[in-house]
Amino acid sequence: MSASLAAVKTERGGREPPRHFLELMDIEPAVLRRMLDLGVKAKRGEIAGKPLAGKSVALIFEKPSTRTRVSFELGIRQLGGEVIVLSSKDMQLGRGETPADTARVLSRYVDAIMLRTDDVAKIRELARHATVPVINGLTDVSHPCQLMADVMTFEEHRGPIAGQVVAWTGDGNNVAQSFIQAAARFGFTLRLATPPELAPPAQLVDWARKEGAKIELTADPVAAVAGASCVVTDTWVSMSDEKADGPSSRHNLLAPYQLNEALLARAAPDAIVMHCLPAHRGEEITDAVMDGPQSVVFDEAENRLHAQKGVLLWALGLG
Ligand code: CP
Numbered sequence: 001m002s003a004s005l006a007a008v009k010t011e012r013g014g015r016e017p018p019r020h021f022l023e024l025m026d027i028e029p030a031v032l033r034r035m036l037d038l039g040v041k042a043k044r045g046e047i048a049g050k051p052l053a054g055k056s057v058a059l060i061f062e063k064p065s066t067r068t069r070v071s072f073e074l075g076i077r078q079l080g081g082e083v084i085v086l087s088s089k090d091m092q093l094g095r096g097e098t099p100a101d102t103a104r105v106l107s108r109y110v111d112a113i114m115l116r117t118d119d120v121a122k123i124r125e126l127a128r129h130a131t132v133p134v135i136n137g138l139t140d141v142s143h144p145c146q147l148m149a150d151v152m153t154f155e156e157h158r159g160p161i162a163g164q165v166v167a168w169t170g171d172g173n174n175v176a177q178s179f180i181q182a183a184a185r186f187g188f189t190l191r192l193a194t195p196p197e198l199a200p201p202a203q204l205v206d207w208a209r210k211e212g213a214k215i216e217l218t219a220d221p222v223a224a225v226a227g228a229s230c231v232v233t234d235t236w237v238s239m240s241d242e243k244a245d246g247p248s249s250r251h252n253l254l255a256p257y258q259l260n261e262a263l264l265a266r267a268a269p270d271a272i273v274m275h276c277l278p279a280h281r282g283e284e285i286t287d288a289v290m291d292g293p294q295s296v297v298f299d300e301a302e303n304r305l306h307a308q309k310g311v312l313l314w315a316l317g318l319g
């Protein structure tokens with residue numbers, strides 16, 4: 001890119017703050033709803049033309065991914081954009097170049113950056129220094145793109161999520177923490193059953209309650225699931241736990257929280273089952289539940305593609 005064009009781009013970035021998609025808590029409910037509506041339109045084939053024509057997006061992965069990688073790459077191409085998929089181990093970021101400098105450089109080349117990282121501090125630094133939107137593709141404490149797909153999936157099957165009861169059973173991990181933010185932003189009741197040692201951070205729960213969210217914490221999965229419209233679980237060992245904890249101690253703690261047929265029977269009779277995937281069958285969820293009639297886990301995986309189109313269109317100022 002020539003110096004003058006680079007200057008124009010920098011200046012344009014400097015005029016309006018970029019529309020980062022970092023945490024659901026940073027974004028107004030009406031704006032999140034607009035993104036979801038765009039995602040639904042995308043799923044129905046109602047997005048005209050190629051709105052991302054002439055735009056390029058860098059996807060950076062510091063951790064493995066199937067759904068996030070494929071759904072973002074394909075979604076961007078389907079909207080007419082260019083996409084560059086990068087693994088941090090092949091980048092200077094992986095050998096010490098700072099997220100700030102990476103942000104400054106990539107902002108000269110591309111129109112948006114998505115990052116998956118195991119350290120939320122890195123995406124915050126990237127966003128502080130990027131002049132283009134930064135999208136959170138999972139951190140150790142959040143997974144907001146997943147929640148956009150989850151809310152879309154719930155509403156597709158059961159109508160508006162506001163006022164409904166969603167139950168979480170298992171680890172109070174990154175996805176659980178984004179569920180807490182989503183409960184505040186989309187107005188549903190969230191009951192979380194976790195071992196006390198793996199409860200979500202009190203500060204986040206306090207924030208959500210101050211926002212008016214109904215968050216109920218318990219160590220008893222049966223109490224959490226009772227009468228719920230949706231039951232959700234996730235892996236017992238997240239990517240960011242792999243180096244820190246002994247997986248076997250987590251398994252012992254989490255075994256009573258398995259989502260099996262007996263636990264699901266305590267939910268509402270028409271409750272749906274969600275899991276962000278990848279699942280560890282026989283651990284946090286049984287085959288019978290995952291493959292059973294109440295499971296919508298593959299609709300949920302598909303909806304990553306559609307929901308993220310809504311996020312991209314908003315972030316790029318196109319919706
Ligand atoms: N649910 C999810 O983010 O899956 P991947 O790790 O495969 O991207």
Ligand code: NVA
Nearest residue numbers: 173234238239277278
């Ligand atoms: N909690 C899981 C989600 C994977 C999409 C993890 O962080 O590994």
